[in-house]
Amino acid sequence: MSTDPGSEVGRVLAVAHARAVSWLQGVGERDIPAWAGIDDVRHELGAELPRGGEPADAVLARLADAVEPGLMASASPRFFGWVMGGTYPVALAADWLTSAWDQNAGMREVTTGVVGAEEIAGHWIAELLGLPRESEVGFTTGATMANFTCLAAARTRVLGDVGWDVAGRGLSGAPRLRFVAGAESHGSVTLAGSLLGFGAPITVAVDAEGRMRSDDLARVLSDDEGPAVVVLQAGNIHSGAFDPFEQCVRVAHDAGAWVHIDGAFGLWAAASAHLRPLMAGASEADSWATDAHKTLNVPYDCGVAIVRDAPALRSAMGMHASYLAATASDVESDPHERVPELSRRARGIPTWAVLRWLGADGVDALVTGLAASARQIAAGLAAMPGVEVLNDVVFTQVCAALADDARTDAWAAALRADGVAFASSSRWHDRAVLRFSVSNAGTDAAHVHRALDAAAAALARVS
Numbered sequence: 001m002s003t004d005p006g007s008e009v010g011r012v013l014a015v016a017h018a019r020a021v022s023w024l025q026g027v028g029e030r031d032i033p034a035w036a037g038i039d040d041v042r043h044e045l046g047a048e049l050p051r052g053g054e055p056a057d058a059v060l061a062r063l064a065d066a067v068e069p070g071l072m073a074s075a076s077p078r079f080f081g082w083v084m085g086g087t088y089p090v091a092l093a094a095d096w097l098t099s100a101w102d103q104n105a106g107m108r109e110v111t112t113g114v115v116g117a118e119e120i121a122g123h124w125i126a127e128l129l130g131l132p133r134e135s136e137v138g139f140t141t142g143a144t145m146a147n148f149t150c151l152a153a154a155r156t157r158v159l160g161d162v163g164w165d166v167a168g169r170g171l172s173g174a175p176r177l178r179f180v181a182g183a184e185s186h187g188s189v190t191l192a193g194s195l196l197g198f199g200a201p202i203t204v205a206v207d208a209e210g211r212m213r214s215d216d217l218a219r220v221l222s223d224d225e226g227p228a229v230v231v232l233q234a235g236n237i238h239s240g241a242f243d244p245f246e247q248c249v250r251v252a253h254d255a256g257a258w259v260h261i262d263g264a265f266g267l268w269a270a271a272s273a274h275l276r277p278l279m280a281g282a283s284e285a286d287s288w289a290t291d292a293h294k295t296l297n298v299p300y301d302c303g304v305a306i307v308r309d310a311p312a313l314r315s316a317m318g319m320h321a322s323y324l325a326a327t328a329s330d331v332e333s334d335p336h337e338r339v340p341e342l343s344r345r346a347r348g349i350p351t352w353a354v355l356r357w358l359g360a361d362g363v364d365a366l367v368t369g370l371a372a373s374a375r376q377i378a379a380g381l382a383a384m385p386g387v388e389v390l391n392d393v394v395f396t397q398v399c400a401a402l403a404d405d406a407r408t409d410a411w412a413a414a415l416r417a418d419g420v421a422f423a424s425s426s427r428w429h430d431r432a433v434l435r436f437s438v439s440n441a442g443t444d445a446a447h448v449h450r451a452l453d454a455a456a457a458a459l460a461r462v463s
C-alpha cells in the first residue's frame with residue numbers, strides 16, 4: 001500500500017481528513033441533537049446492497065453526507081447528557097494512527113510497539129489513580145466490560161479460595177457466591193453479574209446521596225458466610241457521590257469478600273489533589289473499573305480494568321493455544337490474558353498520548369476543572385425561580401428539579417429543543433430530574449454561562 005498522496009490511500013485519507021476537520025470545527029456551534037431521523041439516514045446511505053461497488057472517495061462522501069445530519073453534537077462543550085466525554089485532538093490523532101497501524105494488540109512479543117505503549121499507559125493510570133503498582137491493567141471496550149473483567153477475576157479467586165475451580169468445573173454445583181452491591185449501583189454491574197452467573201446483586205442500603213451504608217453492608221454480609229464479592233462505587237451517576245471506601249472495604253475484607261470499585265468516571269477524582277479525599281481508602285480494594293472515554297476525553301472505545309491479583313485475572317481471561325506466541329516471561333502476562341478479547345485494536349494508545357500530553361498536572365487540572373464547572377452550573381440553576389438542586393455537588397454531576405415532575409420534563413425538553421445546551425432527563429429518588437454531567441474538557445466558564453442562559457430561557461418558556 002503506497003502512501004503517495006496521489007494513490008488510493010492518500011486520496012481517501014485526505015477525504016476523511018477534510019470531512020473530519022470540517023465536522024470538528026463546526027461541532028461546538030451546531031444544534032446539539034441530531035436532526036435527521038434514522039429512516040432518513042438509512043435512505044440516504046442507500047438501504048439496498050449494490051451488486052457492484054463504488055469508488056472509495058464516493059463512498060466516504062456519501063457516508064459523511066448521509067450520517068452528519070444524524071450526529072448528536074456530543075463533543076460540544078455545552079453537552080452535559082448522560083456521562084459522555086469529548087475527545088482531545090491529540091487523542092483523536094493517536095487513534096487515527098492506531099487504526100492506520102492496524103496492529104493486533106493481543107500478544108506482547110509480537111506487536112511490541114503498541115503493547116509497549118499500552119503497558120506504559122496502564123502503569124501511568126495506576127500511578128495517577130493511586131492504585132497498587134503490581135496491578136494488571138487491561139484495556140476493554142468500556143467500563144461495562146471492565147466491570148465484567150474484574151468480576152470474572154473475583155469469581156475465580158473467591159471460589160478458588162474455597163476449593164472450587166470455576167474454569168474447570170463451571171458454576172453448576174458450585175458453592176453459592178454472594179454478589180453484593182449498593183442500591184444505586186450502575187446497571188452494568190448487574191449485567192456483569194448476570195453474565196458471570198451471579199444472579200442479581202443483593203442490595204445494600206444507601207444514604208441520601210446514594211452512598212453505601214457500611215452498617216448495612218455489615219448486616220448483609222453477616223447474614224451468611226462463604227464466598228462474596230462486594231461492588232462499591234466511585235461516582236454515582238445522579239449525585240456524583242463516592243461510597244465511604246475506608247469503612248466499606250474494611251467491613252467487606254473482614255468478611256473475606258473481594259472488593260471491586262466501579263469508578264467509570266469517578267475514579268479520576270484520585271488524580272485531582274483537591275478531590276482526592278473522596279477516594280480515601282479506595283486503593284485498598286481488589287479491583288477497579290474505569291473509562292478513559294469519559295473523564296479522560298479519549299475517543300470510544302476505551303475502558304480500563306485494573307486488578308491487583310494478577311494470577312486471578314490471568315486465570316479468568318487467559319486462553320492457551322499452540323499457535324499463539326506466548327510471552328516468554330512468567331511474570332508478565334500477554335494483553336489478551338487481561339481482557340475478554342483475543343484480537344483487538346490497540347485501544348490504549350490514545351490514552352498514552354493524552355497522558356503524555358497533559359502530564360499529571362494537566363490531568364489534575366482537567367478533573368478539578370470539570371468539578372468546578374459542575375459547581376458553577378449547580379449555583380446558577382439553584383438561583384433560578386422554582387429550581388431545586390437535589391444533590392450535594394461533590395464531583396461532576398448535578399440533578400435539578402422543579403416542584404412538579406411534568407414541569408421538570410417540559411423544562412428539559414425545552415432546553416434540548418433549543419439546541420444550545422443539552423442535559424439528560426432521568427429519575428432519581430422518585431422525582432423527575434434534569435441531569436447535567438460535566439465530562440467534556442472543553443467546558444469552560446463561558447460555555448457554562450451560555451448553558452445557564454439557555455436553561456433560564458427554557459424555564460421561562462415553560463413557566
Ligand SMILES: *Cc1c(COP(=O)(O)O)cnc(C)c1O
Nearest residue numbers: 083142143144186188262264291
Ligand atoms: C458509564 C458507566 C458505566 C458503563 O460504562 P461504559 O463505558 O458505558 O460501558 C458503568 N458504571 C458507571 C458508574 C458509569 O457511569
